[in-house]
Amino acid sequence: xxxxxxxxxxxxxxxxxxxxxFALLLIMELTMKSTSILFTVxxxxxxxALVAVSMNLLNGFTGLFxxxxxxxxxxxxxxxxxxxxxxxxxxxxxxxxxxxCAIGFELGIIPSMLLAGVIAAIFAMLIGLPVLRLKSDYLxxxxxxxxxxxxxxxxxxxxxxxxxxxxxxxQYKDLTKVTIPFTDIRFPPTLFCFLVxxxxxxxxxxxxxxxxxxxxxxxxxxxxxxEAMGINLFKHKEMSFVISSFFAGISGAMLAMFQYTVQAAQxxxxxxxxxxxxxxxxxxxSVTGSCIASFLFIACNEWWLRFLDESANNILGxxxxxxxxRKVVFSVVIMxxxxxxxxxxxxxxxxxxxxxxxFFHKLFHGKKxxxxxxxxxx
Amino acid sequence: xxxLQNSLPYILAGISVGGQYALIAIGYTMVYGIxxxxxxxxxxxFMAAGMFMVFLSASLPLGVAIPLVxxxxxxxxxxxxxxxxxxxxxxxxxxxxISAIGVSYLIQNCALxxxxxxAKVYPQLPWLSxxxxxxxxxxxxxxxxxxxxxxxxxxxxxxxxxYTKVGMAMRAxxxxxETARLMGIKVNSVISATFIIGxxxxxxxxxxxxxxxxxxxxxxxxxxGLKCFVAAVFGGIGSIPGAVIGxxxxxxxxxxxxxLGWTTFSDAFTFALLIVILLVKPTGLFGEKATDKV
Numbered sequence: 001x002x003x004x005x006x007x008x009x010x011x012x013x014x015x016x017x018x019x020x021x022f023a024l025l026l027i028m029e030l031t032m033k034s035t036s037i038l039f040t041v042x043x044x045x046x047x048x049a050l051v052a053v054s055m056n057l058l059n060g061f062t063g064l065f066x067x068x069x070x071x072x073x074x075x076x077x078x079x080x081x082x083x084x085x086x087x088x089x090x091x092x093x094x095x096x097x098x099x100x101c102a103i104g105f106e107l108g109i110i111p112s113m114l115l116a117g118v119i120a121a122i123f124a125m126l127i128g129l130p131v132l133r134l135k136s137d138y139l140x141x142x143x144x145x146x147x148x149x150x151x152x153x154x155x156x157x158x159x160x161x162x163x164x165x166x167x168x169x170x171q172y173k174d175l176t177k178v179t180i181p182f183t184d185i186r187f188p189p190t191l192f193c194f195l196v197x198x199x200x201x202x203x204x205x206x207x208x209x210x211x212x213x214x215x216x217x218x219x220x221x222x223x224x225x226x227e228a229m230g231i232n233l234f235k236h237k238e239m240s241f242v243i244s245s246f247f248a249g250i251s252g253a254m255l256a257m258f259q260y261t262v263q264a265a266q267x268x269x270x271x272x273x274x275x276x277x278x279x280x281x282x283x284x285x286s287v288t289g290s291c292i293a294s295f296l297f298i299a300c301n302e303w304w305l306r307f308l309d310e311s312a313n314n315i316l317g318x319x320x321x322x323x324x325x326r327k328v329v330f331s332v333v334i335m336x337x338x339x340x341x342x343x344x345x346x347x348x349x350x351x352x353x354x355x356x357x358x359f360f361h362k363l364f365h366g367k368k369x370x371x372x373x374x375x376x377x378x
Numbered sequence: 379x380x381x382l383q384n385s386l387p388y389i390l391a392g393i394s395v396g397g398q399y400a401l402i403a404i405g406y407t408m409v410y411g412i413x414x415x416x417x418x419x420x421x422x423x424f425m426a427a428g429m430f431m432v433f434l435s436a437s438l439p440l441g442v443a444i445p446l447v448x449x450x451x452x453x454x455x456x457x458x459x460x461x462x463x464x465x466x467x468x469x470x471x472x473x474x475x476i477s478a479i480g481v482s483y484l485i486q487n488c489a490l491x492x493x494x495x496x497a498k499v500y501p502q503l504p505w506l507s508x509x510x511x512x513x514x515x516x517x518x519x520x521x522x523x524x525x526x527x528x529x530x531x532x533x534x535x536x537x538x539x540x541y542t543k544v545g546m547a548m549r550a551x552x553x554x555x556e557t558a559r560l561m562g563i564k565v566n567s568v569i570s571a572t573f574i575i576g577x578x579x580x581x582x583x584x585x586x587x588x589x590x591x592x593x594x595x596x597x598x599x600x601x602x603g604l605k606c607f608v609a610a611v612f613g614g615i616g617s618i619p620g621a622v623i624g625x626x627x628x629x630x631x632x633x634x635x636x637x638l639g640w641t642t643f644s645d646a647f648t649f650a651l652l653i654v655i656l657l658v659k660p661t662g663l664f665g666e667k668a669t670d671k672v
Binding site for chain 2: 059065130131133134136137138140141142144145146148149152153155156157268269270273274276277280284322323324325327328330331332334335338339342
């Protein structure tokens with residue numbers, strides 16, 4: 001089969017699909033009410049998709065079972081909030097009520113987001129030095145521990161002039177403040193989230209397909225063999241850890257933008273567990289799987305299963321449906337997936353146009369003909 | 379003298395919390411010793427025991443409620459192992475750990491559903507909840523009972539593991555899973571027995587712990603659970619005396635830190651300790667003696 005021809009076709013298909021998606025988003029944002037739940041789900045979904053993919057880079061592609069993602073999101077969210085908050089707000093009492101803010105400048109949205117990623121990456125580099133020498137489950141518990149330490153650190157009173165202690169951060173530049181460069185026209189917020197996440201995920205995919213990515217996969221499959229092939233284990237693990245944290249930081253910054261307020265208490269280990277469950281549902285080692293799963297997860301959590309929480313929906317006089325029932329159903333479903341469908345939605349495969357085309361060929365021409373068609377194309 | 383008088387309440391609280399942590403940590407260390415699994419759900423089993431107590435004591439007398447709580451918690455531990463871990467026995471270790479995280483998520487959400495997210499007031503246990511005064515430090519009687527009860531239970535457990543057939547089987551399985559099976563040991567029932575013992579101790583620990591803290595929330599199992607795992611690692615995972623000593627050290631150190639006014643860092647300290655111990659002495663305090671492993 002002509003591989004180059006197929007590659008070209010796949011590239012065109014991907015480009016067309018992406019343009020169609022962004023155009024659709026733009027049209028939806030311009031025509032529909034911005035308070036619609038659909039936009040909430042899309043925005044949160046794409047933010048979680050980024051952090052899930054970044055976790056997948058570690059857990060699925062490098063084989064490092066790390067549970068520190070919430071901690072790095074916390075760093076990203078706080079860095080963004082602190083840097084992007086207008087100076088006037090910092091000087092007034094409205095946010096820093098009990099402290100005098102020590103950061104006397106403000107930055108634009110994009111520099112703040114980038115710095116959010118960079119600072120998360122620097123923390124990751126420091127944490128990685130000791131932690132990455134540990135093996136599987138010890139690594140998990142140590143990274144979980146570091147995330148908890150970070151949370152305590154950000155809530156510390158002495159850090160108050162920077163992080164506002166345990167109080168809420170708000171009035172920084174959120175999604176409504178995003179404008180098209182050099183103009184005052186508002187940038188559609190959902191489109192902005194998709195654009196940023198899309199670029200980040202594309203970079204991760206490029207990384208996975210590069211020689212570094214192959215080294216990561218070699219480490220995942222067999223550390224000793226990888227080392228024997230001349231891969232510097234520690235260097236590559238550290239690299240994977242730092243890059244993953246960089247993107248977790250950016251997604252933390254986006255989460256802060258999306259939420260309007262941010263508080264350290266939110267970034268508990270339960271959050272890391274949720275991200276991990278997304279990765280598992282999507283399939284460990286599949287980028288597209290993580291993206292699909294995060295949209296499904298958020299949509300179920302915020303939208304589709306909401307009716308389970310309404311006590312008005314009870315039938316037969318049973319008092320089963322009330323606040324919280326949605327989460328119970330949801331966690332049962334997750335347990336079923338973990339136990340019986342441990343490969344998740346995509347396994348370790350990626351979305352490919354070839355499979356889609358094959359599927360349609362089969363659908364329209366029957367199985368036998370499809371094979372003939374494909375061989376005829378050669 | 380003045381210093382002692384001031385710090386005595388914290389040290390007393392530390393010893394008491396340490397004893398309660400010890401009872402939970404044993405569950406972690408035994409399960410890890412046999413299955414090489416961090417049982418993330420163990421902390422939530424501990425919380426669930428507290429919830430059972432809240433709900434049962436509302437309608438039943440304490441004399442009935444307490445044994446019933448112990449039985450239900452043991453059943454919960456047993457069911458978790460059978461449903462969530464046993465089918466994955468031959469799966470990679472990561473899948474089992476993910477399953478454990480899933481169970482933890484499930485238990486927390488169930489608790490959230492049944493309580494409506496409110497903190498539930500833990501019932502007052504007569505005698506245990508009475509306040510007493512030791513050298514000017516006011517505390518509950520449970521503070522004194524805990525270390526004694528913990529020591530009695532640990533000694534009992536050690537004897538059980540050393541001299542009974544089930545205990546011997548546990549040691550064999552933790553040494554070598556496959557060989558133990560070849561020797562005719564029913565590995566699955568040994569693992570179940572481990573979970574039963576662990577859950578029973580967690581239930582007793584929860585009786586003591588929540589008597590001190592007076593309220594249960596769906597997330598109140600998470601932090602103690604992680605700390606107890608740290609205690610188990612600190613003492614050398616797989617070793618029962620190690621887990622107990624580690625738990626006491628963590629309990630006391632944590633309360634001294636609280637006493638110094640660094641409450642925000644009392645949790646962080648535990649994890650800092652974990653990282654230091656993993657880097658300096660990954661086997662823990664008593665980890666080397668393979669014969670101690672359970």
